[in-house]
Amino acid sequence: MRKYFVVFGLVMTMFFSATASAREVTFDTQLTNYRGDGAYLAIYLTDSNGVYQGTLWIAGRDSEYYKHLRGWARGSRMRRAEYDGLTGASITSGRTLTMTMNIDDSFIDNGYEIHVDTAVEDRRDNRSDVMVPLTSEGAGKPVAGRGYVKSFTYNF
Amino acid sequence: MWRKLHFYPGLLAAPFLILLAITGVILAVSPALERSSAVVPSDGMISVAQLAQSVVERYPSAEQIKRTPSGAVIVYYTRDGKPGADLVNPETGETIGPYEPSALFRWVKDLHRSFLLDEAGRVLAGVLAAIMVLMCISGAFMLARRAGGWLLLLRGFKGSGDSRVHSELARFALIGLLLSALTGSYMSATRFGLLPEPADNEPPFPMEVSDGEPLPVGSMEALRSTDVNNLRELVFPYPGDPRDVFSLSTRQGAGFIDQATGQFVEYKSASTGNQVVEWIVRLHTGEGLWWLGLLLGLAALTVPVLSITGIRVWWSRRASGDVQDNASPADADTVILIGSEGNSTRGFAGDLHAQLSRAGRCVHSADMNALAEEYPRASLLFVLTSTYGDGAAPASASRFMEKLALFRCSTNLKFAVLGFGDRQFPRFCQFAKDVDVALASHGLARLQSPAFVDQKSPEQFSQWGSRLAEVTGLNIRLSHNPAPPALLDLELVDRADFGVEVEAPTSILRFRPDAGTKRWINRVGNKRDPLVDFHAGDLIGVCPPGDDKPRYYSLASSSDDGLLEICVRRLPGGKCSGFLHGLQPGERIQGFIQPNPEFRPAPGSHPVILIGAGAGIGPLAGFIRKNDARHPMYLYWGGRDPHSDYLYRPELGSYLRDQRLTGLRTAFSRTRESAYVQDKLNEDAQNVRKMIEMGAQVLVCGGSGMAAEVRAVINNILKPLKTDIESLKQEGRYLEDVY
Known part of the structure; x- marks a missing residue:
């Protein structure tokens, strides 16, 4: 049984400026059935060198644990401004996080990558559980994660 | 105040606290388990x-x-x-095995910190931790008050039952529980931003x-x-x-x-702040401090027991009539001070309180330890107290004597002391006697001399009430019966009637006790049923129809005789004796056993002198029947006419023949001899004296008039021995069952 956590159109004015050429992108992140508490997720964008560009979403409300989302923490330096308004509940084992974002066209097919860092209390942290280029070609193709993410898909 | 603060939050929180404690106990084991397998x-x-x-x-x-x-x-x-x-x-980097955090511990941990309810559950757990802090603090004050001081807490408690279990467990668990509760509260408070957290x-x-x-x-x-x-x-x-x-x-x-x-x-x-927080977390979880974890777990293990005993103590306190409508010390015209170890004395005090209030008095009840410096409007002071151990003050009176030194008796205050105790103990009601003397020497006037209630006897308590009503002119009727006894079904199987011709109609009634299904269960379990376990000399309480005040009759048989036997004289206008005399075989009554272990021959081979008159022979005959060891046993008994009210005549004959009874002296008042039992004692003075010198025990059963005459004669007999009945009583060698 799958349940969907749906987060709608949060317009990211700070970084992804909502220009006329922005595209609505839906991200589906389905977790494996690991045994553990709700997972913390950081979905963020880097350039082709892995340099952090901006936060798309943080699942998990307790900022005390954010340091375990290691790649994101390093890139964002965990500054509140980076994730303010972009947080939601942690995701329980086996469930799917679905959220939709407006992303500027310039980030698509331009070498940028989507990363998903995951962490679960008392279990391992997964830096770049998922790492996938943001391209028109890759849209709709599920990618398996190497940690708690069973499959990750984005659709325009 | 502490009690209310302790009980009501505790009652509400109890199920959750029990859950927190049990999960806490499980989690507390985890550090020790991990430690035991770690290199x-x-x-x-x-x-x-x-x-x-x-x-x-x-x-x-x-x-x-x-x-x-x-x-x-x-x-x-x-x-x-x-x-x-x-x-x-x-040490080597070698693989020990795959690591998988325990699913059980994780689940228990979630149950412990959030009741599996995420944020709402965490808030609840935090609130409960705070309640637990409150419980610990209020409990500590109550413990200290009960012990009579903080330092005395180290010494432990007296008493028995739930209250003792609760106090002793709490005494040992207090520090651990307080530590867990405080650290838990802190962790919760920082999480929800109520307390600052170091960066x-x-x-x-x-x-x-x-x-x-x-x-x-x-x-x-x-x-x-x-x-x-x-x-x-x-x-x-x-x-x-x-x-x-x-x-x-x-x-x-x-x-x-x-x-x-x-x-x-x-x-x-x-930073120091971080280290402090880290220690707080470690003190809560026992992580890296496995021994502390186990200790905290042990402390948490007491919580379910504390919850249950706590509720039961409260309940029994309520059931025993916790004081309602308590006037303030400043307003009261009547003051009741309670010295109690368990809570049974409170029940009696509650009844007195209620009756006095009903009679229009403005009553203040308090523990003896709470003696005020002054009761400005009081004219009556009642002290109801038990005695602990060898004449010591019970828990709620431990500081009474020192407080009395500061007491100002500004009004014309009259006092009466009622002691509660058990005559089996040598210094029966000694503390009550001491309090009586102390109050008198403090300048208070006695309303009446101290009275004593043996083994919570409702009858003796109500007798005291009647005397009190006479002395004060107040319309009170005390009728407290501490634990409503379990009723026995009794079927009359036969009766023997005596004494009708001499205006002393007396019947020996034999009943078959039947405790119904309970007895059947116990028979299966091969256990003796306490309901139908009784001894000659115990009492049976019977309420006549339409009356809830029980009358007590001495038992003439023991449970292993198979039948319950009583000897009842019908009194003119006697409601209960009349009812019993009207019974025909096959009819049923209900009654309850009130143990009276004090009135029983002492074990050992010393001679036993049994003295009785009329129906008072009942328990004495029961003692003789039980004398299988053939210890020397003498019976002095007085009746009216050997042809009419010679109770147990055939039985006594057979007891003499098989030597269960060593000697029998009877006295009859309506014969030409016109003798009473004390006359026979007088005739035998030398023998009686010799036997008492040898260590004989005297048991007297009968009316109070007879008992007084017997006392006078025995005291005379004792004179050459330079002793008296009082000293014999203190040795438990002169026992009376008098009505």
Whole structure:
């Protein structure tokens, strides 16, 4: 049984400026059935060198644990401004996080990558559980994660 | 005030607190379990560099090494694209086995901190922790009050039952429970921002690294200088990212290490605030302090018992008539002071309180320890107290004597002391006697001399009430019966009637006791049923129809005789004796047993002198029947006419023949001799004296007139021995069952 956590159109004015050429992108992140508490997720964008560009979403409300989302923490330096308004509940084992974002066209097919860092209390942290280029070609193709993410898909 | 603060929140929170405690107990075992399986090298033996080096040799894709507070070392790695976690030996880096956090402990932990309800549950758990702090503090004050002072808490408590269990457990668990509750409250309060939390201690991620060729991990200076026992966590750089760094977190601080130089690029020592918080967490979880964890678990284990006994104590207090409508000490015209070890005296005091209030008095009830310095409007002072052990004050009166020294008797205050005790104990009601003397020498006037209630006897209490009503002119009728006794079904199987011709109609009634199904169950369990376990000399309480005040009759048989036998004289207009005399075989009544172990022949081979008159022979005949050991036993008994009211005549004959009865002297008042039992004692004075000198025990049963005559005669007999009945009584050698 799958349940969907749906987060709608949060317009990211700070970084992804909502220009006329922005595209609505839906991200589906389905977790494996690991045994553990709700997972913390950081979905963020880097350039082709892995340099952090901006936060798309943080699942998990307790900022005390954010340091375990290691790649994101390093890139964002965990500054509140980076994730303010972009947080939601942690995701329980086996469930799917679905959220939709407006992303500027310039980030698509331009070498940028989507990363998903995951962490679960008392279990391992997964830096770049998922790492996938943001391209028109890759849209709709599920990618398996190497940690708690069973499959990750984005659709325009 | 403490009591209310203790009970009501406790009652509401009890189910949750029990759940918190039980889950806490399970979690408390976890650090000890982990510790028992962990390999902990001695300090200075292994550095983090050595560990990391041996780990990367076995796990080239190691991502993270974590050391739990218990000393277990976990390596997180990826192999063939699959994430894994292994426990490794910190001394060798060898794999111990795959690491999988226990699903049970995780579930229990979630239950413990959030009742599996996420945020709402966490709030609830935090509130409960705060309630627990309140329970501990209010409980501590109540304990100290009960013990008579904080230092006396160390000595423990007297008493018995739920209240004792509750206090003793609480005394031992208090520190542990308070520690768990305080640390738990703190953790919750910081989580919800109610208390400030020290800032996170991680240094900022370094902006610049040297970007050179990475050093082998085993030769990095920052890792070589860190002992493995101080390690928390070492995170390896992301593979193939030369600009990434090692993140090291230790007990002392946290920092980032340059891959190329092996030196810290950023480091921050743990702040005092962080260390304090860390200790608070450790004190709560027992992480790394396995022995503390076990102690806290032990303390938590008491919570279910404390909850249940606490509720039961409260309930019994309520059931025994907790004082309602208590006037203030300043307003009261009547004051009742209670000295109680358990709570049974309170029940009697509650009845007195209610009756006096009903009679229009303005009554203040309090523990004896709460004696005020003055009762400005009081004219009557009642002290109802038990005695603890060998004449000591009971718990709620432990400081009475010192408080009395400060007491100002400004009004014309009259007092009466009622002692509660058990005549089986040598210094029966000694504390009550001491209080009586102390009050008198403090200048208070006696309303009446001290009276005593043996074994919570409702009858003696109501008798005291009647005397009180006479002395004060107040319309009160005391009728407190502490524990409503279990009723026995009794079927009359036969009766023998005597004395009708001499205006002393007396019947020996034999009943078959039947405790119904309960007895059947006990028979299956091969246990004796306490309901139908009785001895000659015990009492049976019977209420006549339409009357709820029981009358008591001495039993003439024991339960192993099979039948319950009583000897009842019908009194003119006697409601209950008339009712019993009207019974025909096959009819049923209900009654309850009131044990009277004090009135029984002492074990041993000393002679026993039984003295009775009329129906008073009942228990005495029962004692003789039980004299299978053939100890010397003499009976002096008085009746009216041998042809009419010679009770137990055939039985006594057979007892004499089989030597269960050594000697029998009877006296009849309506014969030509016109003798009474005391006359026969007088005739036998020398024998009686000799037997008492030999250590004989005297048991008297009958009307109070007869008992007084017998006392006079015996005291005369005792004179040459330079002793008297009072001293015999203190030795338990002169017992009376008088009505």
